[in-house]
Amino acid sequence: MYNLDKVIPGIIILILFLTTPIWLNLANLKALPPKDPHIGQARMCTTCHVSEKGPDEAVTSEKCVADTQYMRGYHMKLLDEWREKKIRKGEVYYKGLDGKSYVMSLQRTCLKCHSDYLNFCDRCHKFTGVQLDCFNCHIAGKEEKK
Amino acid sequence: MSVRLNDFLFSILLIAVLIVIPLLGVGVLGLKYFFGVIIPYLALAVFIGGLIYRIVDWARSPQPFKITTTSGQQKSLPWIKRSRLESPANNLEVALRMFFEVFFFRSLFRNLRADLEGKRLLYGSAKWLWLGALLFHLGFLIIILRHLRFFVFPVPEFVNILEKIDGFFQIGFPTLYLSDLLILLGLAFLLLRRLFDAKINYISYASDYFPLLLIISIVVTGILMRVAIKPDIFAIKHYAISLATFRPVIPEAPISVLFYVHLFLVSSLAVYFPFSKLVHMVGIFFSPTRNLPNDNRMKRHVNPWDYPVKYTTYSEWQEKFRDVMEEAGIPIDEEWGKEIQKQA
Numbered sequence: 001m002y003n004l005d006k007v008i009p010g011i012i013i014l015i016l017f018l019t020t021p022i023w024l025n026l027a028n029l030k031a032l033p034p035k036d037p038h039i040g041q042a043r044m045c046t047t048c049h050v051s052e053k054g055p056d057e058a059v060t061s062e063k064c065v066a067d068t069q070y071m072r073g074y075h076m077k078l079l080d081e082w083r084e085k086k087i088r089k090g091e092v093y094y095k096g097l098d099g100k101s102y103v104m105s106l107q108r109t110c111l112k113c114h115s116d117y118l119n120f121c122d123r124c125h126k127f128t129g130v131q132l133d134c135f136n137c138h139i140a141g142k143e144e145k146k
Numbered sequence: 147m148s149v150r151l152n153d154f155l156f157s158i159l160l161i162a163v164l165i166v167i168p169l170l171g172v173g174v175l176g177l178k179y180f181f182g183v184i185i186p187y188l189a190l191a192v193f194i195g196g197l198i199y200r201i202v203d204w205a206r207s208p209q210p211f212k213i214t215t216t217s218g219q220q221k222s223l224p225w226i227k228r229s230r231l232e233s234p235a236n237n238l239e240v241a242l243r244m245f246f247e248v249f250f251f252r253s254l255f256r257n258l259r260a261d262l263e264g265k266r267l268l269y270g271s272a273k274w275l276w277l278g279a280l281l282f283h284l285g286f287l288i289i290i291l292r293h294l295r296f297f298v299f300p301v302p303e304f305v306n307i308l309e310k311i312d313g314f315f316q317i318g319f320p321t322l323y324l325s326d327l328l329i330l331l332g333l334a335f336l337l338l339r340r341l342f343d344a345k346i347n348y349i350s351y352a353s354d355y356f357p358l359l360l361i362i363s364i365v366v367t368g369i370l371m372r373v374a375i376k377p378d379i380f381a382i383k384h385y386a387i388s389l390a391t392f393r394p395v396i397p398e399a400p401i402s403v404l405f406y407v408h409l410f411l412v413s414s415l416a417v418y419f420p421f422s423k424l425v426h427m428v429g430i431f432f433s434p435t436r437n438l439p440n441d442n443r444m445k446r447h448v449n450p451w452d453y454p455v456k457y458t459t460y461s462e463w464q465e466k467f468r469d470v471m472e473e474a475g476i477p478i479d480e481e482w483g484k485e486i487q488k489q490a
Binding site: 001002004010011018021024025072073076080127128130 | 193194197198201202205206207208209294295296297298299300301302305306309310319320376377378379380383387390391392399400428431450
């Protein structure tokens with residue numbers, strides 16, 4: 001091969017660039033979540049909801065306005081919808097999954113159950129790198145935010 | 147004007163097949179481990195291995211001539227102003243020129259428009275190709291860097307900052323990423339010019355349409371997952387990190403088929419990449435018109451595959467015919483004669 005003095009460093013830089021996630025993770029291997037996502041953090045919602053493996057007896061009576069799977073993906077859309085309806089259209093009630101009506105309010109409805117900001121919001125959001133700005137204005141439940 | 151559509155339609159068909167495969171494989175057959183672990187790892191291996199194969203292949207090719215493309219005054223007498231970027235005289239200037247080429251596409255900025263007006267051929271300035279290519283490439287780079295947030299924990303701060311800048315205007319909810327918008331604009335332009343510019347259409351083949359359409363479908367499935375059909379991002383991050391740390395786990399929480407389509411299209415791109423025109427990503431560095439300094443007059447460039455040629459020097463020739471030459475009265479060059487005797 002010709003120009004090995006330039007080609008070899010080039011290949012090394014290319015491989016380092018393409019494997020960025022691998023060595024960035026190696027740098028903090030201790031901070032990584034456990035091997036099985038279900039040990040530790042993944043099933044945080046089962047404390048208040050029916051889990052997939054069966055009802056969690058302690059709190060099956062308390063239900064969210066929508067089911068867990070929907071809320072995992074779409075809670076931000078729901079909150080956005082609530083803000084639109086309440087602040088801009090003046091509506092007050094939202095008809096939930098169980099047919100009951102809920103007051104559309106982050107602090108008075110959502111945070112009544114989901115009061116633990118650090119464990120409920122922040123853990124997921126930090127983990128997935130999604131930045132939220134709800135609590136720039138709202139008070140974040142019992143726990144101090146940050 | 148007739149538009150050649152065959153290659154375009156063939157590419158669309160290929161993309162449709164690539165979308166149907168994971169739809170059937172995951173949606174119907176439920177082969178999550180195959181599509182979620184085996185194919186992505188295989189694709190990564192082919193991608194990196196293929197790129198290295200292409201690099202080694204190019205690095206083994208000899209460079210018989212120095213054929214730098216220049217468009218400026220080369221280094222000459224000290225009082226003649228020279229152009230360092232347009233006619234680089236040393237490796238540092240070559241590296242500078244390469245940097246501007248890779249990040250700002252200077253050579254595309256010189257792209258010209260050539261049109262027939264009646265019977266007259268007119269040339270003019272055309273910056274659209276440069277702009278479209280820049281939007282597409284830089285958009286792609288930013289999107290790839292943003293994806294680090296799925297693969298790395300804790301998320302690096304520069305990724306968070308990049309994301310904030312990318313969503314700076316907070317248009318819509320979830321916030322529109324400017325890179326998403328710009329890459330789509332760039333891709334749309336690059337595709338439409340192949341379809342509607344007769345001159346470009348004439349030289350466009352499936353190998354031109356397919357990568358464009360493949361990247362468009364990757365971008366569209368990605369945007370769909372962000373805007374409309376939202377998957378469980380928490381489960382996806384667990385899955386992505388497990389891939390990046392080589393202990394692959396398919397999460398039990400349901401991940402939408404759309405995600406697997408996105409993943410399969412990306413894997414297809416990775417496999418296709420090293421063996422298609424897309425490999426210009428590394429090819430640009432091996433482009434002999436770009437990677438050589440224009441120092442022909444300062445350093446002799448020796449063709450590496452020159453082989454020793456047997457030739458006769460004048461003095462050898464003179465020694466051979468000395469008698470005949472003296473007889474015929476042809477003057478003998480004694481200096482050369484002496485040299486021969488010295489060497490002997």
